[in-house]
Amino acid sequence: MNESGHRYFVINKPYDMVSQFISPDKVNLLGDLDYNFPEGTHAVGRLDNHSEGLLILTTNKKVTKLLFESETPHKRTYLVQVKNIVSQETLEQLRNGVSIRIKGGVDYITSPCHVELVEKPANLFPRAHELRPDLAHSWLLITLTEGKFRQIRKMMAAIRHHCHRLIRVSIEDLELGSLQPGQVMEIEETAFFEKLKITSWQEQTSILLQ
Template identity: 55%
Template sequence: MNKHRYFVLHKPRNMVSQFISADAVPLLGAIDFPFPEGTHAIGRLDKDSEGLLLLTTNKKVTRLLFEGPVPHRRDYLVMVKNRISAERLRLLQEGVSFIAADGLPHHTGPVSVRLVEDPLAEFGIADQRPAHIPSSWLLISLCEGKYHQVRKMVSTVHHRCRRLIRVAIEDILLGDMKPGTVIELSEETFFRLLHIDYDAGAN
């Protein structure tokens, strides 16, 4: 039996988190890396989002990471239009409500949100915004992942999401990876950094 394999990708913007689609969209197969047959993304980033995407040939990992009894942290670096006030930052931190994809209201509860003054120094992410256009950078940490949740959260406090970059899942960090680059992790390292039960998913 072949061992499963585990990958970390910096997904570029304007690419869907799939290898196959009926739509004419940029796919993961465009990445210059010889992924083995059966590789799939663990969770997704929407087409307009970028950053850390995990891939594996192990079908158990998605369930263990996102559907298990223990929540797992995901960190998002978010650029929003206009300067965010202390009051609106507090509202995000205390929890906001929005309509989820199933049409039902969802409340986030308390969330870790902080301002990032220098995304280049802290995360290696260049600002790219014109100097005359005001914006703010936030680091939002979640243990849940409703469809477009981060975008909906900042929208509830009247800010538009201009850029969304996933920079960490538990202890797997985007670091200085460039868009389109891939690194492979050993099975043991992958499970350890994600804080999931190795014995439950390794076989």
């Protein structure tokens, strides 16, 4: 048992599942996964229903503030498949920042980020509605330290490349690894905070009360 009494999980969120346990709509929910989560479990940082990959679940309500509302930025890495071939000039645009529309209808220039062209991973799990292999496409590995609403999809639209697959593969040193879609892995508390490079549970109370 963790000292705080809280529990921490990593899942590989499948395509076409929302990052919620409850919804008024008829959608696939986290509660549909084959796992008995404890009461009070919630998602930390959502993925939209068409996005896949690493999603953190926990009973600790402080994690969202420590991870995504901290003054210290935390890296999030995504594997992205887009239609058509991305040029080196376009890669540089992404690295330097592109204009996207954010909440309130405001035009926002994204922060500089790491972007590289990669080969399709050999062990990448298949997904429904795969892009036909004969159609021109590119795979990108993108690391951000900010997370505006649907930011990567908007960035891809800004460079006129439709985003076909979006898979979060890591947050800091916490990695998706070999987890298959729908699989759940529980993580010990100390390792959870160390991998995410946020404060340990023992330090949380003093920080959040400041």
